[in-house]
Amino acid sequence: MPLELRPYQDQCIQDLYGYFQKHDGNPVAVIPTGGGKSLIMAEWCKLVFREDFRARILVVTHVRELVAQNHAELLSMWPDAPAGIYSAGLNKRQLHARLLFASIQSIYKRAYQIQQCDMVLVDEAHLIPSRSDGMYRQFLDDLKQINPHLKIIGFTATPFRLDSGMLHRGDNALFDAIAHETNVRDLIDQGYLSRPVSYFESWQIDTAGVGTRAGDFIASQLEVPALAPHAIDNIVSRTIASGHDRKGWLVFGCTVAHCHALAAEFRARGVSVAAVFGDTPGPERQRIIEDYKARRIRCLVSMGVLTTGFNAKHVDLIVLARPTKSTGLYIQMVGRGTRLFPGKENCLVLDFGGNISRHGPFDDPCLPDDRKKAASPGDPLVKYCPECEAAVAISTVVCPECGFEFPPVERKVFTAPEAAPIMSAPPEWLDVDSVSFALHEKPGKPISLKVSYRTGMVTHNEWVCLAHEGYARTKAETWWLRHAGAPVPKSAVEAMMRQSQIRPPDQIRVKKSGKFTEVIGHRHLRQAA
Structure with missing residues (x-):
C-alpha cells in the first residue's frame, strides 16, 4: 500500500517545485525531527525521475544509519527505484546507481568517478561546516566543476549553525533561501509529534569558570563539575525517580568519562543501561541500539552521537546532563523524544545544564542570529506552577497541566537562570x-x-x-x-x-x-x- 504524504509534507514538495520554477539557487527545507524528512526526500526523487528518467541524484548525509534509513524509505514507496548505496560503514559501494545514497566520509573524494550528477540532497544540512575546506564543500565543488548547473537542496530540522547563524545567510553560505519551513509546534498541536514537558530542576551542573571553544563549552573543563560525586548522584537519583513509569530513557552526557560514570551508577542501582560513543565498534553499536529499541535496555547514555540519525520512537524521557551553547544541539537532543509511540503521552525532559533557559522553548528557540539582537537576554522566560512545578511561560494565567490559577504578579519576580519552559505557551x-x-x-x-x-x-x-x-x-x-x-x-x-x-x-x-x-x-x- 503506497504511503500517503501528510499535508505539510506535500506542501514542502510544492514549495521546492515553486522555488526552482523561479530561481537558480540552492534552497533549504526545514522539517522538524520526526516530521518525515526521509519520506519527503523519497517523494521528491520519485517525482524528479518521473519528469526525467535520465536524471542522476545523490542523497548525502554524515552517518550510515541515515543512509540506510533514507534508502529504505525510498524502496518502501518505490520498490523498483534505480537506487544504490555507497557507504564503507554499510559495506556497499554501488557507485553507479542513478539514485545514490551515500555517506559523505566515503564519497567525498569520488566526484570524478561519479561524473554526471544533476542534483544533491543533503540530509542534516546544518552539519555542513561554514569553512570552505571541509568534505562537503570539496565534494560539492568538484561536482560543480563537472556540472555547473548542479542543484543542491538542504534538509534539516535546525537551519542554523552556532558559529555563523542561518544557513542561507553570510558571504560563504552554500544555500540561498529557505523554500519551506514546517513549525514543530504545529505538528505537535496537530498530533503528528509527541509534546515535550519539563519541570523545575533545582540542581544544575556548575558552568562558572568553564571556558568556550568553537562556540561551545570546553568539554575537558565541563567534565570536572559534571563528574563530582554529588553531580552523578543528583542526575541519576532524579532520573530514576522521574522515569519509573517511562518506557525509554535517553541520557546525554558531557564527555565519555562522564557517560561511563553515569552508566555505572545507573547499573549499580539496578537499571539496565548501555553507553554508545562515536568510537563504539559498528557491530556492538548496532546490537546495543537494537536491544534498546526492543526495550531490553531501558537507559541509553551517549555523548557525541544519537543526536541525529537515531530513531527510537518509544523514547519518552530525555536527560540533558550536559550544558551546551549550541541551539541546534539542544533542539536535536530534545527532538529525539518527539516521535509518536503507542501509549506515549508526552516526553519528559530533565534539564541539568540550564539549556532550556539558555536557548528558550523547544518550539520557539533563540536562534544564533537573534542573540545579537536581544535587548535584554536576562529577562525571565518562565515561572513554575506551585502546585505541580510545571514550567510555563511567564504570561500564563492558568497552568495547562493542573489548572492552577496564578495570582497577578509583577514582572521580573522570578530570575532563576535555570527557569525556562520546554514549550512556549500556546497562543490564544x-x-x-x-x-x-x-x-x-x-x-x-x-x-x-x-x-x-x-x-x-x-x-x-x-x-x-x-x-x-x-x-x-x-x-x-x-x-x-x-x-x-x-x-x-x-x-x-x-x-x-x-x-x-x-x-x-x-x-x-x-x-x-x-x-x-x-x-x-x-x-x-x-x-x-
Whole structure:
C-alpha cells in the first residue's frame, strides 16, 4: 500500500517545485525531527525521475544509519527505484546507481568517478561546516566543476549553525533561501509529534569558570563539575525517580568519562543501561541500539552521537546532563523524544545544564542570529506552577497541566537562570473586531499588502507579499487562497483593488516576536455569505 504524504509534507514538495520554477539557487527545507524528512526526500526523487528518467541524484548525509534509513524509505514507496548505496560503514559501494545514497566520509573524494550528477540532497544540512575546506564543500565543488548547473537542496530540522547563524545567510553560505519551513509546534498541536514537558530542576551542573571553544563549552573543563560525586548522584537519583513509569530513557552526557560514570551508577542501582560513543565498534553499536529499541535496555547514555540519525520512537524521557551553547544541539537532543509511540503521552525532559533557559522553548528557540539582537537576554522566560512545578511561560494565567490559577504578579519576580519552559505557551485566539488594508512600501523591496486586525484595544499587523518571490510569495498565495480564493493577485496593488473579495477572519492567533507580534493563525467561524 503506497504511503500517503501528510499535508505539510506535500506542501514542502510544492514549495521546492515553486522555488526552482523561479530561481537558480540552492534552497533549504526545514522539517522538524520526526516530521518525515526521509519520506519527503523519497517523494521528491520519485517525482524528479518521473519528469526525467535520465536524471542522476545523490542523497548525502554524515552517518550510515541515515543512509540506510533514507534508502529504505525510498524502496518502501518505490520498490523498483534505480537506487544504490555507497557507504564503507554499510559495506556497499554501488557507485553507479542513478539514485545514490551515500555517506559523505566515503564519497567525498569520488566526484570524478561519479561524473554526471544533476542534483544533491543533503540530509542534516546544518552539519555542513561554514569553512570552505571541509568534505562537503570539496565534494560539492568538484561536482560543480563537472556540472555547473548542479542543484543542491538542504534538509534539516535546525537551519542554523552556532558559529555563523542561518544557513542561507553570510558571504560563504552554500544555500540561498529557505523554500519551506514546517513549525514543530504545529505538528505537535496537530498530533503528528509527541509534546515535550519539563519541570523545575533545582540542581544544575556548575558552568562558572568553564571556558568556550568553537562556540561551545570546553568539554575537558565541563567534565570536572559534571563528574563530582554529588553531580552523578543528583542526575541519576532524579532520573530514576522521574522515569519509573517511562518506557525509554535517553541520557546525554558531557564527555565519555562522564557517560561511563553515569552508566555505572545507573547499573549499580539496578537499571539496565548501555553507553554508545562515536568510537563504539559498528557491530556492538548496532546490537546495543537494537536491544534498546526492543526495550531490553531501558537507559541509553551517549555523548557525541544519537543526536541525529537515531530513531527510537518509544523514547519518552530525555536527560540533558550536559550544558551546551549550541541551539541546534539542544533542539536535536530534545527532538529525539518527539516521535509518536503507542501509549506515549508526552516526553519528559530533565534539564541539568540550564539549556532550556539558555536557548528558550523547544518550539520557539533563540536562534544564533537573534542573540545579537536581544535587548535584554536576562529577562525571565518562565515561572513554575506551585502546585505541580510545571514550567510555563511567564504570561500564563492558568497552568495547562493542573489548572492552577496564578495570582497577578509583577514582572521580573522570578530570575532563576535555570527557569525556562520546554514549550512556549500556546497562543490564544483573539476575536477580530475589524480588518483594514493598506499598501506598504519598503525601500528596495516590492510593495506588500499590509493587513491590520483590530482586537479590542490592540492592532496586530500582517504583511502579504504577493509581488515577492520564493517562500514569501508562496505564503502570500496560501493566504489569499484561504481568505479570497482563486485567482491570486500578482501584486499588492491588484489585491487592494480586489479587497472586497477578501473574507476577514473571525479570530486570529498571534505570538510575540521581539517588540512586536506575529499573526500565526486565522479562523473563519461563520459560514461564507
